[in-house]
Amino acid sequence: MTTSSNLIRCGLDIGGTQIKAVLIDQSGYILEEFDTPSNAHLGPDHVKASVLNVIETIKKRGQAIGFVGIGCAGSVDSDLGIVRNSPNFSAWKNINLKTWAEQTLRIPTCVDNDANCATIAEWKLGKGRGISNLVLLTLGTGIGGGLVLQNRLYRGATGTGGELGHFSINTRGIECPCGSLGCFERYCSASALKNKISDLSSREIFERATTDFNCKKLVDEFLHNLQIGLVGIANVFDPDLILLGGGVSKGLHPHIESIRLSVKNRVFPAVAENLKIDFTQFGNNSGAIGAALLGDLKHY
Numbered sequence: 174m175t176t177s178s179n180l181i182r183c184g185l186d187i188g189g190t191q192i193k194a195v196l197i198d199q200s201g202y203i204l205e206e207f208d209t210p211s212n213a214h215l216g217p218d219h220v221k222a223s224v225l226n227v228i229e230t231i232k233k234r235g236q237a238i239g240f241v242g243i244g245c246a247g248s249v250d251s252d253l254g255i256v257r258n259s260p261n262f263s264a265w266k267n268i269n270l271k272t273w274a275e276q277t278l279r280i281p282t283c284v285d286n287d288a289n290c291a292t293i294a295e296w297k298l299g300k301g302r303g304i305s306n307l308v309l310l311t312l313g314t315g316i317g318g319g320l321v322l323q324n325r326l327y328r329g330a331t332g333t334g335g336e337l338g339h340f341s342i343n344t345r346g347i348e349c350p351c352g353s354l355g356c357f358e359r360y361c362s363a364s365a366l367k368n369k370i371s372d373l374s375s376r377e378i379f380e381r382a383t384t385d386f387n388c389k390k391l392v393d394e395f396l397h398n399l400q401i402g403l404v405g406i407a408n409v410f411d412p413d414l415i416l417l418g419g420g421v422s423k424g425l426h427p428h429i430e431s432i433r434l435s436v437k438n439r440v441f442p443a444v445a446e447n448l449k450i451d452f453t454q455f456g457n458n459s460g461a462i463g464a465a466l467l468g469d470l471k472h473y
């Protein structure tokens with residue numbers, strides 16, 4: 174017999190091309206992780222069909238789901254479960270995923286910003302466990318940000334807080350689709366690197382930096398801008414820990430000691446003394462893992 178204590182939790186991170194899904198048990202043990210196409214380019218109804226397909230597949234295997242958490246890039250009203258808009262889904266305007274999911278799946282559902290979900294995963298199960306002041310940056314196509322301040326996930330007045338990709342590091346810098354100039358993510362994301370050398374991926378640019386002058390120049394610029402951004406974030410929030418995640422962060426591993434040193438040399442001394450900078454534990458699965466934990470965090 175299924176009881177509430179053995180119902181599993183399903184976390185879904187809906188991206189532009191893939192839905193990342195994880196199943197975790199009530200104690201936070203990760204049972205399974207898998208990907209499936211999101212079909213986001215076909216519109217919201219196709220994404221909903223993909224979500225439905227994931228849940229039905231799990232149910233058919235006899236696994237009983239007690240909670241579904243959904244993470245999604247963009248502006249999300251987590252109280253109502255509404256995706257106001259999302260950079261991954263241009264056609265999405267005020268899509269109420271929570272209401273749709275609860276009516277269709279008949280399972281309690283929460284919806285939140287994907288970077289908030291990633292932050293929750295690291296805070297509750299990963300490198301950020303026991304940390305009261307945590308900043309998470311996901312360096313991917315853009316830059317996502319999440320904040321835990323004084324032991325609470327910080328969402329801001331409208332749920333848009335923590336958009337750390339959109340503070341300016343160059344007041345006369347590159348125009349950003351958000352309307353501002355010189356936003357952090359215009360300089361320290363995969364798309365920023367792609368704009369400089371279109372035929373190489375960010376991974377290839379980092380790999381070739383030891384032998385190719387142009388790649389080295391780009392990586393040096395990237396690291397300089399990243400350090401400037403991290404110093405600003407550290408001085409504003411005085412965090413215990415900054416975690417770096419997202420696909421681009423893989424290229425930063427050989428540079429982590431110089432990043433730590435450079436940031437510590439520039440921030441306020443008290444901040445420097447306490448601050449740690451590290452990589453995330455769960456990498457690209459952190460959004461889905463955190464989504465599965467959203468039900469625990471209603472009151473955080």
Ligand SMILES: [Zn+2]
Nearest residue numbers: 339349351356
């Ligand atoms: Zn911006």
